[in-house]
Amino acid sequence: MHGDFACNIAMALAKSAKLNPRELAQTIVNALPIDAAITKVEIAGPGFINFFADSSAQFQVISHILAQGAQFGLSTAGAGQNVQVEFVSANPTGPLHVGHGRGAAYGSALANLLQAAGFNVHREYYVNDAGRQMDILAASVWLRYLEVCGEAIAFPSNGYRGEYVRDIGADLQQQHGTAFLKPAAEVFAGIPADEPQGGDKEDHIDALIERVKLLLAAEGYETVFQAGLQVILDDIRDDLAEFGVTYQEWFSERRLMTTGAVAEALERLQTAGYLYMKDGATWFASSRLGDEKDRVVVRENGQTTYFASDIAYHMNKLDRGFDQIINIWGADHHGYIPRVKAAMQALGADPERLKVLLVQFAVLYRGEEKVQMSTRSGEFVTLRQLRNEVGGDAARFFYVMRRSDQHMDFDLKLAASKTNENPVYYVQYAYARVCSVLRQLDEKGFSRDAALGLASLERLQESHETSLVETLSRYPEVLEKAALQYEPHQLIQYLRELANEFHTYYNAHQFLVDDNALREARLALIGAVKQVLGNGLKLLGIHTPESM
RNA sequence: GCGCCCGUAGCUCAGCUGGAUAGAGCGCGGCCCUCCGGAGGCCGAGGCCAGAGGUUCGAAUCCUCUCGGGCGCGCCA
Numbered sequence: 032m033h034g035d036f037a038c039n040i041a042m043a044l045a046k047s048a049k050l051n052p053r054e055l056a057q058t059i060v061n062a063l064p065i066d067a068a069i070t071k072v073e074i075a076g077p078g079f080i081n082f083f084a085d086s087s088a089q090f091q092v093i094s095h096i097l098a099q100g101a102q103f104g105l106s107t108a109g110a111g112q113n114v115q116v117e118f119v120s121a122n123p124t125g126p127l128h129v130g131h132g133r134g135a136a137y138g139s140a141l142a143n144l145l146q147a148a149g150f151n152v153h154r155e156y157y158v159n160d161a162g163r164q165m166d167i168l169a170a171s172v173w174l175r176y177l178e179v180c181g182e183a184i185a186f187p188s189n190g191y192r193g194e195y196v197r198d199i200g201a202d203l204q205q206q207h208g209t210a211f212l213k214p215a216a217e218v219f220a221g222i223p224a225d226e227p228q229g230g231d232k233e234d235h236i237d238a239l240i241e242r243v244k245l246l247l248a249a250e251g252y253e254t255v256f257q258a259g260l261q262v263i264l265d266d267i268r269d270d271l272a273e274f275g276v277t278y279q280e281w282f283s284e285r286r287l288m289t290t291g292a293v294a295e296a297l298e299r300l301q302t303a304g305y306l307y308m309k310d311g312a313t314w315f316a317s318s319r320l321g322d323e324k325d326r327v328v329v330r331e332n333g334q335t336t337y338f339a340s341d342i343a344y345h346m347n348k349l350d351r352g353f354d355q356i357i358n359i360w361g362a363d364h365h366g367y368i369p370r371v372k373a374a375m376q377a378l379g380a381d382p383e384r385l386k387v388l389l390v391q392f393a394v395l396y397r398g399e400e401k402v403q404m405s406t407r408s409g410e411f412v413t414l415r416q417l418r419n420e421v422g423g424d425a426a427r428f429f430y431v432m433r434r435s436d437q438h439m440d441f442d443l444k445l446a447a448s449k450t451n452e453n454p455v456y457y458v459q460y461a462y463a464r465v466c467s468v469l470r471q472l473d474e475k476g477f478s479r480d481a482a483l484g485l486a487s488l489e490r491l492q493e494s495h496e497t498s499l500v501e502t503l504s505r506y507p508e509v510l511e512k513a514a515l516q517y518e519p520h521q522l523i524q525y526l527r528e529l530a531n532e533f534h535t536y537y538n539a540h541q542f543l544v545d546d547n548a549l550r551e552a553r554l555a556l557i558g559a560v561k562q563v564l565g566n567g568l569k570l571l572g573i574h575t576p577e578s579m
Numbered sequence: 580g581c582g583c584c585c586g587u588a589g590c591u592c593a594g595c596u597g598g599a600u601a602g603a604g605c606g607c608g609g610c611c612c613u614c615c616g617g618a619g620g621c622c623g624a625g626g627c628c629a630g631a632g633g634u635u636c637g638a639a640u641c642c643u644c645u646c647g648g649g650c651g652c653g654c655c656a
Contacts, residue, residue, distance in 0.1 A: 323581085
C-alpha cells in the first residue's frame with residue numbers, strides 16, 4: 032500500500048501497552064536494527080509502520096524469474112502432503128452440461144494450484160455407474176433400440192429422452208442386430224400406466240426396468256447397460272480432455288459393490304454400533320454425529336443406497352492414506368455434507384480430513400437474455416456446445432474468474448466476443464505483446480545480450496518499472512494464498528493486474544531503444560512479465576498465444 | 580417451518596481470519612505518440628458497502644434482528 036511492507040502491530044498492541052499507537056510505533060521503530068535491504072521506515076496514519084525496500088534488492092526478482100522459468104512461484108507449503116481432489120463426478124447418464132463445466136474448470140485449476148504449492152495431488156472422478164439412474168438409462172437405450180428394430184414404443188416420460196440415447200440404441204442394433212429384440216406388446220404387458228395416461232411415472236419406469244431385466248436376462252442386460260455406460264463415459268472423458276481436464280483415476284461405484292467394499296463399510300458401522308433396523312430398512316445413526324436425522328443405508332427391498340456407496344467410497348479414500356480429501360460438489364448438495372462427515376467419524380476418522388468445496392451454479396445469458404435450461408426435457412446447453420461457442424480458454428477464464436462459492440452470471444455473448452469487452456484476451460494479449468516485441472528485435476537488427484540486461488537492472492528507474500517489479504515479486508505469495516485458500520480466482524485477479532501494468536508500461540515507454548544497457552534491462556523485465564503470465568495461465572489451463 | 584449461502588458503482592464482480600481516501604472490468608463523457616500490435620493506454624462522472632442495532636481506538640469485514648434473493652430438508656443420485 033503505502034510502503035513496500037506495512038505493519039499494524041503498534042495499533043494491535045496499543046491497548047495492552049497502554050500507549051497510543053503512534054507513540055508505540057515510534058518506540059518500535061527506534062529499536063529496529065539497521066538492514067541494508069531497508070532504506071526507510073516511516074510511521075503513518077493511525078500507527079502503521081511502513082518499510083521501504085532498497086530498489087536493487089527488489090530488482091533481483093527479475094533475475095530469479097528468468098533463472099527459474101516455469102519453476103518460479105512454486106512453493107513447498109504443501110510439504111508433499113497427499114491430497115485427493117475429486118471433481119465433476121457427473122452421473123454417466125448423458126453429456127456434461129454447463130453446470131459441470133464450472134466444477135471442471137474450478138477443480139482442475141485448484142488441483143494445479145495445489146500441486147504448484149507443493150502438494151502431491153491425486154485427481155479423481157467418481158463414476159456413479161450403479162443405481163437406479165443407470166438402470167433408467169439402460170432401459171431407455173433398450174427402448175430406443177427396439178424403435179430402431181421397428182417396434183412402436185411409448186417412450187416413458189421419466190426416461191432419458193436425449194438424442195444421444197437414440198444414437199446408442201442405433202449402435203446397439205448395428206452391432207448386435209436383433210439379438211435383444213422383443214415385441215413391444217410383451218415389453219409393456221401389465222406395466223402400470225405412465226404419467227400422461229394418469230399413472231405414476233416412477234412406478235411406470237421401475238416396472239419397465241424389472242421387465243427389461245427379466246426379458247434380457249443378466250447377460251443381455253449387462254450388454255445393453257455397458258453399451259450406454261461406455262459410450263457416455265468415453266464422451267465425458269473426451270469432452271474433459273479437450274477442456275484441458277485430466278485425471279489420475281476414474282473410480283467406479285460398481286467396483287465398490289462388486290468388491291464387497293460397501294458390505295465391509297456397513298459391517299464397520301455395525302461393529303461401531305451405529306446401525307439399526309427400522310421399518311424393514313437399515314439406518315445409520317448419523318444424528319448422533321451432528322446430522323439432522325438418521326439415514327437409510329439398506330432399503331426395505333435389500334438394495335443399498337447411494338449413501339451407502341458413498342460411505343464405502345470415503346472409507347476407501349481414508350484407507351488410501353490421503354492427508355487431505357477434497358470433494359468439489361454442486362451447491363445443491365450442501366445438505367449432504369453432515370452425513371458424510373458423520374460417517375467418517377463413525378469409521379474412526381477425523382472428519383476434518385475431508386474438505387467439501389461447493390460450486391454454485393452459473394446462470395447463462397446471451398446478452399440480456401437468460402438461457403433457459405431443463406434437464407428432464409433434454410434441453411440443456413452442453414459443455415461441448417459452450418466450448419464451441421466461446422472457446423475453451425474463454426470458458427475456463429470465465430468460470431474461474433469469480434469466486435466458486437458464489438452465483439455467477441455467464442454471458443455467452445461476452446465470452447465469445449473478440450473485442451475489448453472480453454477480459455480473456457486482455458491477459459493473453461499482454462503475453463502476445465511481449466512475444467511480439469521480442470520478435471521485433473531481429474527485424475530492428477538488435478541482438479540479444481541477456482547478461483548485460485541482468486547487470487543493468489538499476490537502469491529501470493521509471494515508476495512503471497518499479498511498480499511492475501513489485502507486482503512480479505508478489506506472484507509467489509499470490510499463488511500460495513490462492514492454493515491454500517482454494518481460490519483460483521485470486522490468481523486471475525492478479526494476472527489481470529499484472530497485464531494491466533504491462534499494457535500501461537507499454538504505452539508509456541519504448542522498449543527497443545538504442546541505449547544497449549537500458550534496452551536489455553527492459554527486455555529482461557518484460558521477459559519476466561511474460562514468464563509470470565505464462566506460469567499463471569498454464570495453472571489455469573488457459574493457452575498462451577505468441578500472437579493473436 | 581428449519582438449516583446453509585448471498586445482497587458492494589447503471590451492469591458483472593473483487594475486497595470479508597477488522598486497519599490508512601472501498602477497487603476492477605464493462606457501459607457512459609473527454610482524450611492518446613508519423614514510434615515495439617489501438618484486442619492497448621490516460622483523465623472524468625458514478626457508492627449512506629440492502630436496512631437497523633451492537634462489539635471495537637477502528638466495521639464492507641465480527642455478532643443480533645428485519646427485508647430481499649438462491650439452495651437444501653427422499654428407503655433419488
